[in-house]
Amino acid sequence: MDPLSQGLLGASLSQSVSNRPRFVVAGVLGLLSGLAPDIDVLIRSSHDPLLFLEFHRQFTHSLLFIPIGSLICAMLFHPLIAKKRGFSFKQSWLYCTLGYATHGLLDACTSYGTQLLWPLTNERFAWNSISVIDPLFTLPLLIVLAIALWKRSPAIARVAFLWALIYPTLGMLQRDRAERTGWQVANERNHSPVRLEAKPSFGNILVWKIIYEADGRFYIDAVRAGQKLTVYPGTNVEKLNEEKAFPWLHENSQQAKDIGRFSWFSDDFVALSEQSNQRIIDVRYSIVPNELNALWSISLSENAADNEHVTYLTHRSSSEKDRQRFYNMLFGRSQ
Known part of the structure; x- marks a missing residue:
């Protein structure tokens, strides 16, 4: 947070x-x-x-x-x-x-x-009940604590702490609604997911990124969990197959070990980038929740020495079109 x-x-x-x-x-x-x-x-x-x-x-x-x-x-x-x-x-x-x-x-x-x-x-x-940055969580906390400080009131401070309990609880209820919708989407596609998760999109608990794994692929969609549940179909990508993607990689090399470390960090939600066959992405996060534009990745080199590490990359820039697509989901507009 x-x-x-x-x-x-x-x-x-x-x-x-x-x-x-x-x-x-x-x-x-x-x-x-x-x-x-x-x-x-x-x-x-x-x-x-x-x-x-x-x-x-x-x-x-x-x-x-x-x-x-x-x-x-x-x-x-x-x-x-x-x-x-x-x-x-x-x-x-x-x-x-x-x-x-x-x-x-x-x-x-x-x-x-x-x-x-x-x-x-x-x-x-x-x-998965709240985004790492969420103004609807933080601003009420700030306002109530400011009032508590002005009044020197522990009772008002308890109201602030109560809000800090209520909001993530609402997030859990929203997460469960989004996950149930994700399972329905998977069933409609005749998929039997190995696992399915709903993650809050940036700054809110209204729009959720749905990721599920089925038949060796990750399927990515978005759900707006308002009064009405709206699904925004997304994309899919093959789950990383290390031997297939990097046949030249030595099993005991540092790059191979780094793939394992990155996979552990990413909860094994890893795939080969569509932009580069030398880059592995964490598919859990993106600015537009039903897309695959990862926020971070690692890059390998076939010419690297056995003791050489991978390169860690961040991809946090977003275009005006990306932001507009996200806002359209947030406010329930058509894409």
Whole structure:
């Protein structure tokens, strides 16, 4: 989730259990601790472009790391912020713990994947109930917390935290509606999906990307889950067959290992790019939800040495036509 949402959620929970004299400082501790787990974005390597994919949303986001992460936050923020205002270390640690604890759970509500139970498992939990950026989630949270700060009111802060629970719950209901529609579409095509998922499109819980795997291919559609359910048929692509796509690739080469790492990150939703037979895409994400224009990919080289890594690429630009197609879906217009 975006940093603003993470910080606001952390502040809302810490302020919800505070009192008027401690309200502001409790909110600051919760906000900063709510942001802290994303320090893992700094774990990068100039030699290994996929390292950050393995460590982002890993140990710092684990539920088991909350006592350690929040303790580190308290050790940093207590002497800087809270001690001079009469807080005991235990009180600072409590507010830091509440703020820190919200981060991984909110991230798990998105579709990116969060290792909530690391080191017990490296499974990436993705509940697919909210987009990584959603103004309808963040703006009410911001407005209500601003009012709570003005009034120094823990009760109003609880309203903000309640909204942070209600909105992802609405997202889950919307996700289930979209998934049921996706299964109906697959049945109408006489497909028997191995798996089917609905993921929120950018910035909303109204339009959903539907991906299902059947007969070695990924089928991609969009569903607008308004009062009426509208299907926007999309495209399909063959699931990556590594041996077929790269017969020249050595099994023990670094590029082969990197394909495995990228596939793990992408939950095995990987395919060969239609633009390049040397590029592997993550089919889960695109600006227009029923299209295949991936937001990131890896590129291989047949001439690479056995110890050479793949190249990681991002593709986040969008054309005016792409944005217009997305807006048409969002507002229920014909394509």
